[in-house]
Amino acid sequence: MPQQQTRCPSCAEPLDPEDDYCGACGLNVTGETPPAAVLPEPAAATAPGCVHCGSAELAADGYCESCGGAQPRPRDHQELTADGVAGVTDRGLRHHRNEDAFTVAATHLPGGEPAVLAVVCDGVSSSARPDEASATAVEAASAHLLTALQRGRRPDQAMREAIGEAARAVAELAKDGVRTPGGSQNAPACTYVSAISAAGLVTIGWVGDTRAYWIPDDRESAVAYRLTEDDSWAARVVAIGLMTEAEAYADPRAHAITGWLGADAEEIEPHTVSFTPHVPGVLLVCTDGLWNYAEAAADLAERVRPDARSEPLAAARELVDFAVTAGGHDNITVAVLPISPPAEATLRTVPLQAAAAGAAPLHSSPTLQLHRPGSGS
Template sequence: MDTAMTAGTSLVCPSCGGGVAEGDRFCEACGSALTSSPDEPTVEVATNTAANSAATVEVPVNAAVQPCRSCGGVVGDDGYCQTCGTKAAKPRDHFDEQPAAWVAMTCDRGIRHHRNEDAAALDADAEPGSRAVLVVCDGVSSSTDSDVASLAAAKAARDVLAVGRAQGLGTESSRISAIVARFKAAADAAQEAVLTNTSPGSSNPASCTFVAAVVENGLIVAGNVGDSRAYWFPDAGEAVGLTVDDSWAAELMATGVSRHEAETGPHAHAITRWLGTDAPDHTPKTTHLRAESAGWLLVCSDGLWNYCSEAVPLGELVRRTAAEHGGEPRAMSSALVDWANAQGGQDNITVALARIPGAAAPVTTQTTEPTVGRN
């Protein structure tokens, strides 16, 4: 789970000995609770900061009762598996969504964390490659109500991006500009959703990352705040990382530090921009490309890319997973979540995929310069 970048710490987790910051409620390394307070329930009700009224956020879960995740047995009315006795997962712990046959996502709590602070929301037209919106938000683990806020933010951004269909003046450049404007509006809506779901006077206000991708007839536009990512993996051509993290690790790499050193250091997942009341800036950095060949668009949280960060090997993993699951996005997103859990599952995991049909390697263009947040 991501953490906002703060000053150095001298505290340690009593479970694993990893470094933690004052005020953190959960250890970044092992996910253990750092207070003696009982776990907060993952309910869908939070306090509205502006009106001091309850705001309900619907969790997009499957209606059917899910089988036991340990043995596949039937879960009884008491919430425990009738075969192995394992307590059933909460609906928010694991859910998926597939608005069209070519677009799907899976969101999972992972193994080490006590709740799922990741969230995602999708929208897609039926025709493959025609139009889709994929949004992923990753709640900051040290903040209160980040699980509620991240889901509200993802849904709010998805709704803005799904409704807006402005095409500009009919040229490719004006069309891109129109979509980029939608990204700004979507980030504003996501920011407002986080603020609405932040408890008044909280010492650890709710916060989350934001990444989204819009597909419109072969044009892909992606934007982000924080370190959740979007990638493009053409069937023939070079894998591309579409987004650049707002993180301490990214800043280190920009100075010449190796990716391995930066992404395994003590502040590897400290972010420099996020959504929330204390956010320095929530304007998304955006980029676009024309998908001339068939391939996979991936939008994910760091629960996946932490185990395979670079575009080329991650693209190979996605292509291999596609071959093993017949190119079915829902089965693939679930399999990639399973893969991340098999690597350790130390974070919440969200995988959203879209299959883009088509035939030359795309070229990315930065359309919005990043704004440096606080260190």
């Protein structure tokens, strides 16, 4: 039984007794704790010796007693699947730790329809403890999404609330008093992207430059799309017409992000977009460690195996391998959500096309106006 409350404990918004969530800030006001986040189990330590020098002496703190080399950590490479959704993360070649974090999960709506989701976060390297920031955001957001979807929350609302929960949790890190002497003094921060597929509807939410792409099975008659618009310097100057895309991305400031989760984020603007796919395909949710090597949706689609929908883990692995082979300059995380619309809707002759925004306020970018074909004509 929900506890009787008259005001939200977080923002003091008046509440109705039947409210599960605060209408203003989205806080869960039921007093029940959401289920533990579905986070990957640490990989079993099977290494017989140091991966660098072969010495058998390994210290408990994760370093070789002989050469001092850091031993592989659970977060260096992780793979996770849940009810057909798969994700893979990898440290890459040039960063000493994996500051990306992700999870994939499956649940059911109150009506019994299956719902799957993926959350991917990328720690901001110039902040303190970026690896903790990303893990914290993933945990907070996935816990909220699962609870909210189970309770029948509308996916776009659940998404906005989840981003709010993640933002709060990451901002809290800055207050815990843990210092990183000699390290960055910036508040822990990360970018965010997540995708929900439930009852035929896909919902994407993001802050920063982590991305989601729509990759149809049939790449001949349907088109791959980028679903997110980066909170980045380049995207911003292009959006307001100051530069062409080519000029903006050639600028050294191009990849500077203008939105992130963290205590020092001035104003967090969660972007969400929802659409109903009518052809089969996959959603790719990824960090810039991947898209830096294949930025355009069409280029990325070429790297996605045709049977990605039925082999999501293999597809995610291949994309990670592709990025590692291409240089592995950053941490790489890819989640693949198979999308299989009911057969009667799968009309190959009906391409996805731009349409007017639906009820939910949407981003102005044309790549995001992916609504039900014909709905706005």
